[in-house]
Structure formats: structure tokens, C-alpha cells
Amino acid sequence: MTQHQVVEYDVVVIGAGGAGLRAAIEAATKGASVGLICKSLLGKAHTVMAEGGVAAALANVDDRDSWKVHFADTMRGGHYLNAWRMAELHAQEAPERVRELEGWGALMDRTPDGLINQRNFGGHAYPRLAHVGDRTGLEMIRTLQDHGIHEGIDVHMEVTVSKLLMDGGRCAGALAYDRELGRFKAFRAKAVVMATGGIGRAFLVTSNSWEYTGDGHALAYHVGAELVDMEFVQFHPTGMVWPPSVRGILVTEGVRGEGGILKNSEGRRFMFEDIPPLYKESTADTPEEGWRYVVGDREARRPPELLTRDHVARKIVKEVQEGRGSPHGGAFLDIAWIKEHIKDSEDHIKKKLPSMYHQFKELAGIDITKEPMEVGPTTHYAMGGIRVDPDSQMSTTVPGLFAAGECAAGLHGANRLGGNSLSDLLVFGKRAGEYAAEFAAGNTPVHLQDEQIDLAVQEALSPLERDPGADVGPYRLQYELQHLMQDKAGIAREESGLAEALDELQELKTRAQAMGAGGSREYNPGWHTTLDLQSLLTVAEAVVMASQARKESRGAHSRLDYLDKDPEWGTVNLVLKKGHDGEMELRREVIPEIPEELQKIIEEQG
Amino acid sequence: MKTTTFKVWQGNSDGGELKTYEIEVDQGYVVLDAIHRIQAEQANDLAVRWNCKAGKCGSCSAEVNGSPKLMCMTRVDELPADQPITVEPMRTFPIVKDLVTDVSWNYEVKASIKRFSPKTADHGDGSWDMDQYDVERPQEFRKCIECFLCQDVCHVLRDHQLHDRFAGPRHYVYVANMEMNPIDTGDRVAELREELGIGYCNITKCCTKVCPEGITITDNAIIPLKERVVDQSYDPLARLIKLVKGSGD
Known part of the structure; x- marks a missing residue:
């Protein structure tokens, strides 16, 4: 029997970038006790790197702008595969979410009239991005951090979640370990908000930091959550190429x-x-x-x-x-x-x-x-992620599990517009926190099972017990995975490469399971990488499977063997779920019909 | 590609030593690239913090050849080629392991500081009118990436270890950002004088020199705050005499 500490909250938020912080703030404001788990130090998450701005139809620079135009732009940018209800809520609520940041200390660049200034960005009809020079993400995360630390949230820094814990069919918390000493903590919570960001580290060339290993996607998937739109990975056109x-x-x-x-x-x-x-x-x-x-x-x-x-x-x-x-x-x-x-x-x-x-x-x-x-x-960005209810952000299949920000899917469809991620994390971070707190208040306490925890602890510790010299080591294996994904599931895809990728992923999976990590439990990045690999392999498989299934080119998904958009695929999302035998299962799901008034907005905006 | 020698401090709170590594250095390498190569090829469990690798998150602070630097913004080809490159953890904070230090004290200090409190909004939609001119001053302070290099280099913390009565440059910058925010109503002057111990700063400007964001910490944040403390806390006449005598604090 392994030893672990039990910590208890109404709501546990996993991830402390913009979405996680916004969710934690909202849940705490609604009276929930909140634990916030960060993989790094507080304030260092990937949001800090967002540069250009946050999209919101404030209409400060061009008064022709409105939520309707923003909605239509987002749908067009997403090639109409978006969850239209999320696109609607997002466009409607973004202005208020941006304005409230200034009440928490943010200072955006101004117009000559003293209002929040807005700049042009790809796919947005009017200047729409509120910004601070080119460090908007830093402004946002610092504002949320400095506000959040006074809201009674317990912050657990440099703590990594290795498994979600379940009580029957309901999400009941998470098992995590602290990096400093490698001690395990079981978080018992009536509601869990996933806000872990993206999957960029599955590829060789990425703007994402080491943290973006698809943890939230993978953790949720393994307890039965559905993933959707995983074929849509955004390759930002402008990354540095030299040196x-x-x-x-x-x-x-x-x-x-x-x-x-x-x-x-x-x-x-x-x-x-x-x-x-x-x-x-x-x-x-x-x-x-x-x-x-x-x-x-x-x-x-x-x-x-x-x-x-x-x-x-x-x-x-x-x-x-x-x-x-x-x-x-x-x-x-x-x-x-x-x-x-x-x-x-x-x-x-x-x-x-x-x-x-x-x-x-x-x-x-x-x-x-x-x-x-x-x-x-x-x-740069995963449009795909955990499939959620558009209003509450709760997983479509796992009660008590919520998701917001990049690890959730729906808003962006086949392609995200620049600036819509920062507004996404504010709007849906708030919603996730609000509904998680409500869910926690309205539901009975959960129970954690020791056997489940012991098993998860053993699994997490197993790389330390295996021979580190048996293979190339965790970093090299991660590199092989990144290479594979870059070459065969990157910006241009085709059947042969994707089929090979699926086979090679199986082989990497087997090797990763036998992978050993040298050193001790104390602040050991090599050990951490063996655990990251498990998440990366899951999301890589999801990306490849969905990419193979979508036999057309649309948005961020480009197939060399199906160069054009196919209208038949224009109304379909691809949903992935873990099958009873543990294999990844894929199904096509027709997008629910868009209400007439929203369709009218799209038509009016051309 | 050429081979370069690195001496990297490895150990924990019980002690440690510089370990020597020879590695191949690619064109454009920064020190963090070198540390990653050592980690990937020779020392898988070498502990180092990093996130963005673009000078935006402030995680990879260390002392490179004895100078406080962000490893991700320090190019290997700009360091002297004829000697090994040493990489050590920040000295002002307790060691966790290898290049990682315990910076939690900074988070505790920040949480203790009186929070931002805005005046009532100017408009019904909850917004405020602010001129670009007025926001630019505090915007300089908001560039801070919390790398804590200013804390590392400050002798009040580094040499005198006055962590219990001195908040350090990072937190004066944080206070200055709120004090100079056009819509903030808080007053943190007494706090600056007492709990935050701004009087211990004797304006050596070491913090300004190491700031990777180029924030003019001493001149633009600390000195104006010190002036507020003096203005509010001491007899104006006595202050005038002091100023005339030229013995400012």
C-alpha cells in the first residue's frame, strides 16, 4: 500500500493558465472551496506567451462591429464546423470579460478617446483585438493571477496530475504528485475543471512550451470523456525558422x-x-x-x-x-x-x-x-479537445468533469481565428468555474477508492523502477514521437503516411511502457517526461485517427490525397472515445442544426 | 557545430558541486539549449525550470558565468569562448535541486500586499476612461515577467538575507504598478515603509541592470515610491532641510 495525502475541495481546477485561473476565480466567487493545480509555477503557463490580443466586439475603434459580426467571423474562420452555441456565447460575452479585467488591474493600450484600443487580425472584419503592445497574454495572466491570489484559492505549484479519479461514473478528483519531493496527493473534489491547454509538444516544430503535452485531453479520455475535432491542429503561419x-x-x-x-x-x-x-x-x-x-x-x-x-x-x-x-x-x-x-x-x-x-x-x-x-x-494550437456542453462546459459523458480553454473543443471548428483563444479562455473559463461550483453545491460528496489510488501511484512510479539504460531514454523517445507526428500528421497529410503513423505509434507505445527513468523522485524531469509521454501518445493517436478519417481538406486539416473541401464532411464532427476493450473508437456525428436566427446572422454578414 | 565545456552546478540543499560536460553547440544556441542537450544526452534527471524559451515567462533564471540571466535569452556565442561556461542556480533563494531554487517566498510576499482596488467605473458597462499617457507609466512595470533576477542580485536579500523585512525590487515594481494605476484607490505607503521595508534599499541600481525586460526599476519605481513614503511619513520642513543638506535616504 502506497502512501498519499488526501486534500479535499468542492472544485479542483487542473491547469493555471488563463482558463484555469478564470475558472478558479469564478468558482471561488460562487462560494466553492477551490484547489488550483499548476504544472509549473503560478503565472508561467502558456497564456503568458500570447502576443497579439484578445478578440472582443467592443466596437471602440470601429462602431460597425458587434457580437453578431464576431460570431459570423468565428464561424466562417472555423469553416462552419464550430459548435454554434459556443460561438454565440463567446461573441456575446467576450466584451464584458475583457472589460472586467481592467477592474482587476489590467491596463490595455488606449484609443485617443481613452477607451481600450483594438487592432486588426486575420479573419476579423474590424479592428477587434484589445491588446498591450505584443504582450497581451502576460497582461492577462498576471491580472488573473494577482486577482486570484486574493480570492481564497489554494494554489498547488509544480504539481502534476497523473490520473483522474472516479466514483462510479462520476469524476471524483485527481491523483497528482509534487515535483519537489515526488510525494503523491489525492485531490477529492465534487467537480473537476480541466484547463490544461494544448498538445503542441506532440510535434517537432512548435510554439508551445514543455508543458503542452495534452494531459487534459488524455486524462479525460481515459476516464470516458469524448474528444472531438482532433484532426484540426493549427499550424501558425509565422514561427521563427532561424537559427x-x-x-x-x-x-x-x-x-x-x-x-x-x-x-x-x-x-x-x-x-x-x-x-x-x-x-x-x-x-x-x-x-x-x-x-x-x-x-x-x-x-x-x-x-x-x-x-x-x-x-x-x-x-x-x-x-x-x-x-x-x-x-x-x-x-x-x-x-x-x-x-x-x-x-x-x-x-x-x-x-x-x-x-x-x-x-x-x-x-x-x-x-x-x-x-x-x-x-x-x-x-500552435489544438482546435480539438474534450467535448463539452456549450453552456456549462461539462463533459458530454463524464458528470462532474468540466473543461475550458484550449483543452476543450467546439468554439473554433476547423480553424481558430487569432485572438479568439484569449477570449475563449475568459468566457468559458468563467462558465466552467461557475457551473462546476454549481454542480459541487448541488451534488453529494464523492468517495475515493484506495485501490484505484494505489494502482495509479504504482503506475506513476513504475518508470523509476525500470532499467533506464534499456532504450534511448525518455527525451529521445519523445523526440522520435515529435518527428513522426511532424512528418506524417503535420501540415500536409495523406493516407499512406497516416497509416504508417498509426503503426509506429503502437510501437512507440510499447516502448514507452517499458521506458525507465534514472534518478530519484525528487525534481526529476526525466521521470516527468516518461509520464508526459503517456499523454502525448494518446493525443497523437487521436490526431492521427481523426486525420485519417476526414477524407477532405478543410481549415487546418490538409490532405494531399483529398485536396478539396467535401460538402458531405461540412456538417460532421469526428468524435473519439475509449472503447470497452481499451481501443480508441471513432464515430461521425452530425452537427445539430443551427437555429434560424443564427443562420440569418451568418448570411447577413456574408 | 563546435564542442563547448559547461560546468553545471548539481546538488541539493545538503550541498553540491560543479559538474563538467562537453557538448556540441549548434548555431544560435542559448544556454538553455545547452542545458537541454546535457539533460537529454548525459543527465536525464538534471533539474531545471523553463517554459516559454522566448524570454516571456521568466522561469529559467540562473547565474551564467556568475551573472544573473535568463538562460533562454543568453546566447552561447556571446560568452567568452576560451573558458568553460558555468551555470549555477540563483544564490538568493534556497536550493531545491540542481538549477532549481525555492522561490515560494516571492509568492508569499506578493499575497501579503494590499490588493488592487479600483474606483467606481466611469461607464455603465463597467469601463473606465484612461489616457494612453497615464497608462504608460504603470505599463512599464507590468512588463515584469517575475523571473526574480532583481531579487537574486539585490544585496539586501543576497548578502544580508533580510527576507523577513524587505520585499525586494520585484515587489516595489508590483506596488508601483498599482500606485500609479489611474483608477486604483488603494494607499500602500505605510505598508511600504513598515512591512515591505523599502527604506533598506540604498539605490545601488543592481536590480535595474539585470532586468531582462529593461524596466527602470530604481528610477521609475523605487525612487518615486520612496518619495511618497517620505512625503507622507515625515515632517515636510525637516525633509526640506534634509534635502538642502544633500543627505537623502
Whole structure:
């Protein structure tokens, strides 16, 4: 029998990025006792890296904006696979969620009238992103953190969850261990909110930090939650490509929002070619019109660099494949060119994009006020995740388990618009916290079973008991997985590669289960990586299976063997669930019919 | 690619030593890349904190060749090539293991500081009017990524270990951000003088020098706060005489 401490709360929130913090704050405000589990130190989660802004139809810069336009933009961006109810709630509630942050200490950039300023971003019809230079995520996480620490929330830092605990069919808490000493804690809770973020670390080139190993997706899946839209992984078009050590680090879309243009090695603005039909009407015909849009001319249409991320990423890949890429296999992103239009362009760029200036100067030796950047796609965001009820964010199949932010799915459909993740985590973080607290108040206490906990503890400890020298080691195995996913389930997919990937994943699974970790239980990243691998392998399998099943190209999912959108797939989500025999099962589910008034909004907005 | 020698401190609260590693260094490598390579190839359980690897989260603070740095923003090719590169944990905080220190004290201090409290909203939708000019001052302080390098280098903490009566530069920056927020109504001056011990700071500006975000900690945060303390706490006439004599605090 292993030893573990039991900690008890009404609501346990797993993950302390924006969604987790917002959920914890809301649950505590509603009177629940709340435990917040962070994989890292508080305030370091991936939200901190969000740059460009948070999307909300405040209409401070362009009064034509409204929740309806934001809703329609989000649906169009998601190729209409979105959970329309989530898109509706999100567009309606985002403005209030953003405004309340200033009451908690946030300070967004202002308009000349003293209101929250908003900037242009891909796929948004009007300037919609509230921001602070290019460090909006830092502003948000710090605001939530500094507010949250006064709300009576218990924060458990550097604690990793290895299993969700169940009481019959109901989620009853989580088993976790603290990194410092490797001690196990069983969290008993009437409601659990999953807010663990994304899965970027399943790929080789990613903007995501080490934490983004799909823990929430995998933990929830293994207790019976459904996953949906897992084939849709967003490859952000602009990651750094050089030098090799920084490959994948994000270059904010804000660069393009501020007038940055993409060029190939021939100096051509290739984005003006192949405009997708859905956006033909709203895209500028000439560079001159595009610039007018950037500086706020209401009659001008968007420059093609501000098309949605899926399209821009594919266009860059195409240029590289056809031999017109930059020296290190990307495209040129040029913001320095705005000196043709703006007198103090150097100061302007440094003011609007300070951390981009800093990042390129320090890490690549490039002065972005003078020279173009080299950029290429980087794995950025999982549209897919835990399938939830749109209003309450509770799992469709596991009572007491809620999910919010990136690890939940539905809002973004086949492709997420920039800025919609920060608003997503505020709107649905709040909702998840609220409904989790309500669920906890309305339901009987749960019971934890010692056998379940003992088994989970043994499982988590087993890598330490195995011979570390038997295979290549946990980091190398993770690297092999990342390589596999990058090559065969990345930005361009096809049947043969996906089928191979499925086989190779099985082999990696077997090896991971036999993987040993050297060292002790105390602050041992190698041991941690063996546990991360289990989550990564689950989400990798989900991505590959769903990608294989969707025989069309739509949004972020591109198939070389099915190049076009297929209307038959336009009304279907792919749902994954663990079968009775432990195998991953996939089914097609038709999206519920959209209510007439929402359909009307989409039609009106073109 | 070239081979470089790293000396990495490894150990725990009972003690430790610098261990030597020879590794291949790729173009553009930062110190954190090197530590990761050592971890992947030679010491799987080497403890190190990191998250974003882009200078935005402030997790990978350490002392590189004796200077407080973010490992992810310190390029190997900018360090002297003719000697080994030493990487040690921050010295001001207790060791957990290897390069990881116990920074929990910082979180406790912050939680003890009087929270932000806004005035009533200017508009019915809960929003406030603020000029860009007015928000820019506190926005500088809000760039802080909580790497705690300023705390690490501050001699009041590093050498004198006055953690029980001195909050350190990070927290003066935090207080300054609230005190200078156009809509905040809180008054933290007495707290600054008493519990937060701002008087112990003698403006050596070491904190400003190490800030990876370039926050002018001493001039823009600490000195204005000290002035508020003096203004509110002491007899204005006596202060004037003091100023004329040129013996500020």
C-alpha cells in the first residue's frame, strides 16, 4: 500500500493558465472551496506567451462591429464546423470579460478617446483585438493571477496530475504528485475543471512550451470523456525558422496586423494569389488598398496577409515547396517596409511590437525595423479537445468533469481565428468555474477508492523502477514521437503516411511502457517526461485517427490525397472515445442544426 | 557545430558541486539549449525550470558565468569562448535541486500586499476612461515577467538575507504598478515603509541592470515610491532641510 495525502475541495481546477485561473476565480466567487493545480509555477503557463490580443466586439475603434459580426467571423474562420452555441456565447460575452479585467488591474493600450484600443487580425472584419503592445497574454495572466491570489484559492505549484479519479461514473478528483519531493496527493473534489491547454509538444516544430503535452485531453479520455475535432491542429503561419535553436518560436500575427507583408525569394507578395472564395469579397485587390485598411480606411478591404491562419500557413509551405522560399525554408515577413508610409517607422515598430523587436534582435541578430524576418509554420494550437456542453462546459459523458480553454473543443471548428483563444479562455473559463461550483453545491460528496489510488501511484512510479539504460531514454523517445507526428500528421497529410503513423505509434507505445527513468523522485524531469509521454501518445493517436478519417481538406486539416473541401464532411464532427476493450473508437456525428436566427446572422454578414 | 565545456552546478540543499560536460553547440544556441542537450544526452534527471524559451515567462533564471540571466535569452556565442561556461542556480533563494531554487517566498510576499482596488467605473458597462499617457507609466512595470533576477542580485536579500523585512525590487515594481494605476484607490505607503521595508534599499541600481525586460526599476519605481513614503511619513520642513543638506535616504 502506497502512501498519499488526501486534500479535499468542492472544485479542483487542473491547469493555471488563463482558463484555469478564470475558472478558479469564478468558482471561488460562487462560494466553492477551490484547489488550483499548476504544472509549473503560478503565472508561467502558456497564456503568458500570447502576443497579439484578445478578440472582443467592443466596437471602440470601429462602431460597425458587434457580437453578431464576431460570431459570423468565428464561424466562417472555423469553416462552419464550430459548435454554434459556443460561438454565440463567446461573441456575446467576450466584451464584458475583457472589460472586467481592467477592474482587476489590467491596463490595455488606449484609443485617443481613452477607451481600450483594438487592432486588426486575420479573419476579423474590424479592428477587434484589445491588446498591450505584443504582450497581451502576460497582461492577462498576471491580472488573473494577482486577482486570484486574493480570492481564497489554494494554489498547488509544480504539481502534476497523473490520473483522474472516479466514483462510479462520476469524476471524483485527481491523483497528482509534487515535483519537489515526488510525494503523491489525492485531490477529492465534487467537480473537476480541466484547463490544461494544448498538445503542441506532440510535434517537432512548435510554439508551445514543455508543458503542452495534452494531459487534459488524455486524462479525460481515459476516464470516458469524448474528444472531438482532433484532426484540426493549427499550424501558425509565422514561427521563427532561424537559427535552429529558436525554430518554432511564435512571431505574432500582430506584425501583419500592423502592416507586415509576406514576400517570397523573388520579392513577390504571393498572398495576393489564390484568395479563397469565402474571402474573395473582403480582400484587397492591391497593396495600396491593403495599406489603407491597415491605417483604418473604412472603405478599404483587408490585405491578404490577414487571411485566416490555415490559408496563410499553406501558402508559405507552397512557396517553399516550389523553390521560392527564404534561405532557411520559410518566407520573408517584412514590417520594415512601412517606412514608405510612416515617418518614424522605427519607433512605431518598437512601440507596437516591442517583444518581437527584442526577440529577433537577441535570438536571431535581426533588426526588424530594418530587415525582414524569416518565418514558417509552427504547431500552435489544438482546435480539438474534450467535448463539452456549450453552456456549462461539462463533459458530454463524464458528470462532474468540466473543461475550458484550449483543452476543450467546439468554439473554433476547423480553424481558430487569432485572438479568439484569449477570449475563449475568459468566457468559458468563467462558465466552467461557475457551473462546476454549481454542480459541487448541488451534488453529494464523492468517495475515493484506495485501490484505484494505489494502482495509479504504482503506475506513476513504475518508470523509476525500470532499467533506464534499456532504450534511448525518455527525451529521445519523445523526440522520435515529435518527428513522426511532424512528418506524417503535420501540415500536409495523406493516407499512406497516416497509416504508417498509426503503426509506429503502437510501437512507440510499447516502448514507452517499458521506458525507465534514472534518478530519484525528487525534481526529476526525466521521470516527468516518461509520464508526459503517456499523454502525448494518446493525443497523437487521436490526431492521427481523426486525420485519417476526414477524407477532405478543410481549415487546418490538409490532405494531399483529398485536396478539396467535401460538402458531405461540412456538417460532421469526428468524435473519439475509449472503447470497452481499451481501443480508441471513432464515430461521425452530425452537427445539430443551427437555429434560424443564427443562420440569418451568418448570411447577413456574408 | 563546435564542442563547448559547461560546468553545471548539481546538488541539493545538503550541498553540491560543479559538474563538467562537453557538448556540441549548434548555431544560435542559448544556454538553455545547452542545458537541454546535457539533460537529454548525459543527465536525464538534471533539474531545471523553463517554459516559454522566448524570454516571456521568466522561469529559467540562473547565474551564467556568475551573472544573473535568463538562460533562454543568453546566447552561447556571446560568452567568452576560451573558458568553460558555468551555470549555477540563483544564490538568493534556497536550493531545491540542481538549477532549481525555492522561490515560494516571492509568492508569499506578493499575497501579503494590499490588493488592487479600483474606483467606481466611469461607464455603465463597467469601463473606465484612461489616457494612453497615464497608462504608460504603470505599463512599464507590468512588463515584469517575475523571473526574480532583481531579487537574486539585490544585496539586501543576497548578502544580508533580510527576507523577513524587505520585499525586494520585484515587489516595489508590483506596488508601483498599482500606485500609479489611474483608477486604483488603494494607499500602500505605510505598508511600504513598515512591512515591505523599502527604506533598506540604498539605490545601488543592481536590480535595474539585470532586468531582462529593461524596466527602470530604481528610477521609475523605487525612487518615486520612496518619495511618497517620505512625503507622507515625515515632517515636510525637516525633509526640506534634509534635502538642502544633500543627505537623502
